[in-house]
Amino acid sequence: MNCYENATPRMSASDGKLESTYASNLPIVDYSWAQFTRHYSKGGFEYSVVPIIYSVSASAVITWFLTIFILTSYTIKSSLLLKSSTILSSIFLMIVMIRGIYELDFEQKNGYLSGLGFLDTLNNSLYLKIFDFLSVLLLQINQVQVIMRLFSRQNDKRLILSLGLTASLSSQIIWAISKFHDFGSSSETGYILPTFIYLTRTSMAICYASLITVFLILKSNDIIAHRNIWLITVLTLIVICGPVAFFVADVANAFVYELSDIFSVVTYVICVVIPWEWCNRYNMIMRMKEKEGVLGRRFFEDEFYHLDGLELFVEDSDPENDNNENQAGDSQNRGKREGRYVSLQKKV
Numbered sequence: 001m002n003c004y005e006n007a008t009p010r011m012s013a014s015d016g017k018l019e020s021t022y023a024s025n026l027p028i029v030d031y032s033w034a035q036f037t038r039h040y041s042k043g044g045f046e047y048s049v050v051p052i053i054y055s056v057s058a059s060a061v062i063t064w065f066l067t068i069f070i071l072t073s074y075t076i077k078s079s080l081l082l083k084s085s086t087i088l089s090s091i092f093l094m095i096v097m098i099r100g101i102y103e104l105d106f107e108q109k110n111g112y113l114s115g116l117g118f119l120d121t122l123n124n125s126l127y128l129k130i131f132d133f134l135s136v137l138l139l140q141i142n143q144v145q146v147i148m149r150l151f152s153r154q155n156d157k158r159l160i161l162s163l164g165l166t167a168s169l170s171s172q173i174i175w176a177i178s179k180f181h182d183f184g185s186s187s188e189t190g191y192i193l194p195t196f197i198y199l200t201r202t203s204m205a206i207c208y209a210s211l212i213t214v215f216l217i218l219k220s221n222d223i224i225a226h227r228n229i230w231l232i233t234v235l236t237l238i239v240i241c242g243p244v245a246f247f248v249a250d251v252a253n254a255f256v257y258e259l260s261d262i263f264s265v266v267t268y269v270i271c272v273v274i275p276w277e278w279c280n281r282y283n284m285i286m287r288m289k290e291k292e293g294v295l296g297r298r299f300f301e302d303e304f305y306h307l308d309g310l311e312l313f314v315e316d317s318d319p320e321n322d323n324n325e326n327q328a329g330d331s332q333n334r335g336k337r338e339g340r341y342v343s344l345q346k347k348v
Contacts, residue, residue: 048115049104057102059266060093066273073277081145082276085138089265092131096122129179133172133263139268140168143208146272149279150215171200199297202262205243205271212275222285229281236278238272 067086070078103121107113123129144164146156176198183190216223216233223233246263 021319029098036138049113050115050117052115052118053100055263056093059263060097062088063089063266063269065094066269070273078276079145081138082272085135085142086269086273088138089135089269092128092135092265095131096128099125099128119343133176133179135265137168137172138267139272140172140204140278141165142272143204143268144168146197146275146279147208147211148275149283150211167204171197171204174200199331202243202247205240205247208271209240209244213237219282222282222289226285229278229285232274232278232281236275239274242267242270 063086067090070083070086099122100118103118104113107117141164144161147164148160151157151160174193178190178193178197216237223229242263244268
């Protein structure tokens with residue numbers, strides 16, 4: 001008790017001395033608190049509100065920044081698919097922010113803040129599930145498009161497109177089944193499918209990172225020769241290994257335990273935008289190199305029918321030319337026969 005002259009007496013009860021001296025908690029309160037903190041996944045710091053708020057806010061800011069970068073890029077125009085996917089991801093994270101603020105305001109008015117309840121609200125929202133499904137599907141197709149830009153042959157691009165679309169659609173359909181279908185508490189499928197989807201996405205991320213890394217190693221001479229793409233090359237290597245790093249941290253039960261799903265959309269956006277810009281820079285360098293060379297760009301056999309609009313490389317049979325050649329051949333044979341007939345008449 002602190003009393004001052006001409007001041008209102010105040011008592012400091014923040015240290016718990018008043019409760020420990022004059023009052024004690026009800027047994028139900030002590031029991032519920034013990035149940036809440038007994039299991040490590042119920043009372044750990046990763047389930048508190050603070051890291052989740054920081055994660056969602058950072059993800060939204062990074063996604064919005066990359067979306068503005070894509071829409072205002074002046075090097076090479078981005079594809080319509082890339083623009084639509086980044087815009088949809090920005091809208092999705094904006095809705096997540098608004099819904100999260102509303103949920104935190106509701107919890108604060110009721111006298112508690114629960115990170116687990118915050119996550120349950122976001123994961124159980126129907127419209128957020130639909131936005132998540134569409135944005136991740138488009139971003140996975142964008143990753144396929146980035147891999148296609150690394151190859152020159154049309155046959156290789158078609159093969160990558162078919163395999164990538166099949167893998168993306170399959171993983172997202174299974175994810176939608178696990179999210180939209182109610183399996184019940186007694187069904188084991190409801191517990192197996194999320195883990196299977198998580199491992200599938202991690203495997204796809206490893207394949208994506210491996211293909212880009214191998215391509216960078218093969219083109220290391222060109223990269224070393226041009227210093228202006230060193231920084232974006234290192235940045236590309238870092239961002240494509242992000243999903244793999246989150247998987248290792250999740251397995252190790254580190255700080256990001258069960259928080260990696262929050263970074264899924266922003267991770268896809270980063271893994272698409274940065275390699276896309278690297279492909280733009282690298283292709284510009286290769287075009288300048290081909291212009292300075294003698295032979296120019298290489299043309300493959302399967303590109304002739306698509307690129308040779310003037311029919312410089314592919315010779316198709318023309319019916320009129322064939323008829324003219326046949327008529328010329330017939331006239332020559334007829335002339336030979338007539339010449340022989342005239343020579344025989346002279347002899348006679």
